[in-house]
Amino acid sequence: MKLKKALLIVDVQNDFCPGGALAVPQGDKIVPVLNKYIKIFSRNKLPIFASRDWHPVRTAHFKDFGGVWPVHCIQNTNGAAFHPKLKIPKQAIFLYKGMDPEKDSYSVFQAEDLRGLNFFKILKLQGTKELYIAGLATDYCVKFSVLDGLKQGFKVRLLTDAIKGVDLKPGDSEKAIKEMVKRGAKKTTLKSIK
Ligand code: VGL
Ligand code: ZN
Secondary structure (H helix, E strand, O other): OOOOEEEEEEOOEHHHOOOOOOOOOOHHHHHHHHHHHHHHHHHOOOOEEEEEEOEOOOOOOEHHHOOOEOOOOEOOOHHHOEOOOOOOOOOOEEEEEOOOOOOOOOOHHHOEOOOOOEHHHHHHHHOOOEEEEEEEOHHHHHHHHHHHHHHOOOEEEEEEEEEEOOOOOOOHHHHHHHHHHHOOOEEEOHHHHO
């Protein structure tokens, strides 16, 4: 039997797109590509996860409270909403992360669904073995999610045509991609799976 696959769309939210509070350069450019991945996974009846960075007003993640980031993705605000052109299907499983006021969390493996089930648990219940990961930002949430996935024993495909990075330091995203590949992620694009 073929490996059971799932698609993980990381944090494609308004605040990470141009015009947002923590804009990733060209963050919105991946949306049409993601919509094609969504179509393929929907057609094959495979699970689709969509995570959101979901912060309280006060958190040590923000500059004002000792962290490194400007205020972004506050729960239930427009900045935390998905990019309006992203066609999230109604069967998608929504995951939330970054709710802890005391610490940073970048990996979707620290996220949970509305019932409080964590991502790992849901994947185990489904029998998912292979993750196709895309979204924002390459050098933060995508990277930590990919590395955690590999550590937890999943096969991981990094969808290089559907990621964009913050690049606080120039080259961060390139470095992140190299590290993910070195740890076992396979670079994949739409062309190779259609
Ligand atoms: C992220 C920086 C701060 C991300 C979240 O989703 O990659 N980056 N919070
Ligand atoms: Zn954040």
